[in-house]
Amino acid sequence: MSKYHHIKQIAYEANMQLPKLGLVLFTFGNVSTADRELGVFAIKPSGVPYKDLTPEKMVIVNFDGEVIEGTLRPSSDTLTHAVLYKHWEAINGIVHTHSTYATAWAQSQRDIPIFGTTHADHLTTDVPCAPPMSDELIEGNYEYQTGFQILNHFQENGLDYKEVEMILVGSHAPFTWGKTADKAVYNSAVLEAVAQMAYLTEQINPSAPRLKDALVNKHYQRKHGPDSYYGQ
Ligand SMILES: [Zn+2]
Numbered sequence: 282m283s284k285y286h287h288i289k290q291i292a293y294e295a296n297m298q299l300p301k302l303g304l305v306l307f308t309f310g311n312v313s314t315a316d317r318e319l320g321v322f323a324i325k326p327s328g329v330p331y332k333d334l335t336p337e338k339m340v341i342v343n344f345d346g347e348v349i350e351g352t353l354r355p356s357s358d359t360l361t362h363a364v365l366y367k368h369w370e371a372i373n374g375i376v377h378t379h380s381t382y383a384t385a386w387a388q389s390q391r392d393i394p395i396f397g398t399t400h401a402d403h404l405t406t407d408v409p410c411a412p413p414m415s416d417e418l419i420e421g422n423y424e425y426q427t428g429f430q431i432l433n434h435f436q437e438n439g440l441d442y443k444e445v446e447m448i449l450v451g452s453h454a455p456f457t458w459g460k461t462a463d464k465a466v467y468n469s470a471v472l473e474a475v476a477q478m479a480y481l482t483e484q485i486n487p488s489a490p491r492l493k494d495a496l497v498n499k500h501y502q503r504k505h506g507p508d509s510y511y512g513q
Contacts, residue, residue: 283341283350284319285316285319285321285323285341285349285350286336287316288314288315288316288319288321288322288323288339288341289323289336289337289339289341290336291314291323291461291462292312292313292314292322292323292324292325292336292339292462293334293335293336293338293339294462295312295314295374295376295462295463295465295466296310296311296312296325296331296334297331297334298312298466299312299331299376299378299466299469300331302466302469302470303380303473304378304380304469304470304473305331305378305379305380306379307330308328308329308330308331309378309379310376310377310378310379311324311325311356311358311362311376311377312324312325312374312375312376312377312462312465312466313325313342313356313359313362313366313374313375313462314373314374314461314462315344315366315372315373315374316373317370317373320343320344321341321342321343321344321349322341322342322344322362322363322366322375323339323340323341323342324339324340324342324355324356324359324362325339325340325355325356326338326339326340326351326353326354326355326356327353327354327355327356327357328354329353338351338353339351340353340354340355340356340359342355342359342362342363343363344363344366344367345363345367346359346360346363346364346425357424358377358424358427359424360422360424360425360427360428361377361424361425361427361428361431361456362375362377362428363425363428364425364427364428364429364431364432365428365431365432365456365458368428368432369432369442369458371442371443371460372442372458372459372460372465373459373460373461373462374458374459374460374461374462374463374464374465374466375456375457375458375465376456376457376458376462376465376466376468376469377454377455377456378454378455378469378473379454380454380455380469380472380473380476381473382473382476382477382480383449383454383455383472383473383476384453384454384455385476385480386408386410386449386476386479386480387410387449387450387451387452387453387454387455388452390410390412390413390451390452391410392407392408392409392410392449393407393408393410393449393475393476393479394407394479394491395407395491395492395497396478396479396482396489396491396492397478397482397492398492398496398500399474399475399478400475400478400479400492401492401496401497401500401501402500402504403446403468403471403475404444404445404446404447405444405497405498405500405501406440406444406445408445408447408448408449408472408475408476409434409435409438409440409445409448409449410448410449410450410451411430411431411433411434411448411449411450411451412430412434412451413450413451413452413453414426414427414430414450414452414453418430427450427453430450431448431450431456434448435448442458446458446459446464446465446468447468447469447472455469455472457469457472
């Protein structure tokens with residue numbers, strides 16, 4: 282058995298969650314999961330329908346984007362995953378989807394405002410939207426540069442990738458991440474729900490107020506404060 286079997290199995294199971302959660306159509310979307318000791322991640326192969334996926338079909342890639350093991354071509358977004366793993370050492374799972382509502386906000390090139398406590402339970406800032414890629418970056422190594430577009434947006438806006446585990450890439454779609462592949466998938470589903478709620482909120486009341494600071498702070502402290510009581 283391959284010494285990478287454990288991450289292939291995790292990546293397979295996490296990828297299979299995407300259609301179940303209604304986050305992907307056809308072959309859209311991909312999940313990867315890293316093994317930091319081995320210095321590699323397992324990612325979905327490119328263009329294989331979910332029903333035909335198996336753990337063995339997952340492709341093993343290093344953090345420079347080089348294929349280490351596998352016969353199929355890795356997801357076309359592999360270099361974006363590689364860049365994020367290389368620079369953000371605390372993450373072990375990454376998800377990319379074109380889920381409908383999150384993608385609609387990305388195409389609108391807008392941050393998703395923090396309107397309510399559902400959002401605040403997961404992150405206490407707006408969901409950031411990075412600007413669309415410049416022509417120069419698109420014509421260069423596009424997927425590789427998408428990774429840097431994400432890193433740069435976090436750096437320029439003083440965001441912490443451990444606090445904000447999601448981003449919209451303008452004109453494209455969301456990426457989410459987490460300590461595990463499961464957490465990254467969970468974040469993708471949460472992002473889609475929050476994106477839908479924010480869309481409906483603006484439909485019902487175009488001048489709906491953002492969540493007030495007292496509630497933002499309360500939710501932040503619930504998770505992070507000395508008296509945190511969120512979760513087990
Ligand atoms: Zn995409």
